[in-house]
Amino acid sequence: MTLEVSTFEQRVGMTQALPIDWDRIYAEHAPRVYNYFRFRLGTNVDVEDLTSRTFEKAWRSREKYNRNVAGFSTWLFKIARNVAVDHLRAQRNYVTIDESLQLATEATPETDAERSSNLARLAALTKDLSERDRDLLALKYGAVATNREIARVTGLSESNVGTLLHRLVQTLRSRW
């Protein structure tokens, strides 16, 4: 069994021996998890709820999980993915990514409007993709995970992740 310590975990001093700065971990990971759900599901209301659920599960057990088996970010995103799957399963008629954009109630600045518009475009383009491909995009561009981190979370090989993402981005760019 190898010790997985990602660049992020090295930066925050998250090794077996050193005390862990959980505030710093939260500050760095909360936006990643939030954006993962945005890319994956696109529903602003659910995104906050699902981000909360993910952190509540992780926080409750953060002292217990076995760091020799998985780095924190790998573990956190495994929880996030399962929360997403549970959500999709529970809501068969969940609001699609583009429909959800119509539900945004808060006034957003212009840049946010543009980003929302881009998210809607992305939603339209990824509508027919498989769950796996949407998950890869959400991990890469929502959670800003490295290919290595994605490989650990999904169980795919790192080279496979790179190849799949390359093809996905090429296809999306040509239609953008």
Place this chain on the structure above:
Amino acid sequence: MNDDFLHRIRIDPPRRFIARLKARLDLKDKESLKPLRRTWLRNAILLTLVGVSGLAAALIVTKIYRQESTSPTTSAAQVFQAPEPGNALAPLAPHVAGPTPAATSLVDSRAAGSFRMAGPSLFRSTVQESVRVLRRNGSFTEPDYDTKDSTAAVAAFCSAGAHLVDAVVLTRRILAGELKDCGAHGIKRVAEVKLGYQAIVFARSNLYPAPTLTPRDIVFALAREIPDPANAQRLVKNPNVSWGQVNSALLDERIDIPGPSANASAVTAVREILLDTACATFLSLVGDKSRLDDGCKSIRADSVYHEVPSDLNGYLEAHPEALALMDYKYFAVYRGQLAGASIDGVAPSEPSLTDGSYPASRTLYLYINASRADSIPRMRDFTAALVESVAMTPGTALMMLSETDRRASRMAAYTLSDLTL
């Protein structure tokens, strides 16, 4: 790779949300310390009660042992044999001295091709599977199969006149005293074939450490009814929702046990292997055996025990406190992703199953009246087919652990050598 258009879609989450969530997490941190303090006293009381009941059970067993040891015909092994379902702590069925002439003539007059078996319900499908395999190469009469626990099956096997059972499947090895009784009743030649193992495991994702449990912990977490902490003489609906309530030495985590449906073989196995024995220790307190069988030896039906989700491993990764009940076969396949709880300090592994030290396992044996075997066409083929079918019959959770084991059993099936203990 030009992917800026995708990176631009990211946004910063609302600051208010981020701050609110952090405050909630900090609050949960503080709250999580409170239940530990509150449950300390309750756990101490529960532990005292459990200790007293254990002491009482030990005294009673010692008393029985002393009484039994004065009888020259009963061995200590018979007294301490594992209790069987429906026969917890019951003495062996008494036998008459020797076969009656009527019984002998009954055996002789039976049709040459028909025979009768007895054993646990889970093995019925393996018998049917073996018959199906044999019938590919000719006719074979399916044996009558009576569901009996091991003690009752041995009694039927040895009292040939009354039950006419030619072969039995036991969830333990036959005892020397039982074999001797068989001989005294005219069943002079008994052959033994090891059929395989059955074991159950309580496992977590290997992202989290698995606890060390005792059979008693499992009863207090999983049984539908347990002795009332306030009055140990009566059973109450299991109130335990955290492992700290079950045993103060365990972490005070929520009890979350996903497992198969109530009629699955793993559930039957957990009842027969763990609950039966542990619940039997309450008999001296509760007194009412049928109530104990109904309440303590049943799995609770509330949300603490619930059916496994379709993606069990994913569920376990996302639920750190979940401790799934599964059969060893499943555990062995996903060993790389799972951490099995030790029971009485023994971890589930092939060596601990083989040597019998893992408490949540048992070995199944077939015993055949070898004198009758020659009068039943293809009996040896059938016995070998049983050995082969053990690993192939779905849903039984039975297995052979190694090729060496399987070969030895196959050899024993064809030779049907006389057993001596």
